[in-house]
Amino acid sequence: MSNRKKQIDNTLLAVGIGTVVTGITYGLYSYLRSKSQEKAHSTTFPSHERKENILEVDICPICLEQMTSNGTTFSCRHTFHKKCISQWTEVSKTCPVCRMLLKQM
Secondary structure, three states: OOHHHHHHHHHHHHHHHHHHHHHHHHHHHHHHHHHHHHHHHHHHOOOHHHHHHHHOOOEOOOOOOEOOOOOEEEOOOOEEOHHHHHHHHOOOOEOOOOOOEOOEO
């Protein structure tokens, strides 16, 4: 085998090994990142009850203005200004926040 052929074979081997190592590294990185995100999500929102506490605010999610009077609350527990949600329901019958079918409480 000529010296040039050995150099080419060694180069191809190095490139092949590099590609495999890069693929494994990327796969491991992706796996660890997804696990980290799952852990962060479960820490931030450990239960549905906790999520509701975070989202319970005095602002209408449609117009982003403060709720000054009693709004309309649905079975998904989201509350909106009556005017805002009536305009929304002309277009869609789902909650604009969680997309659950709207059923008034």
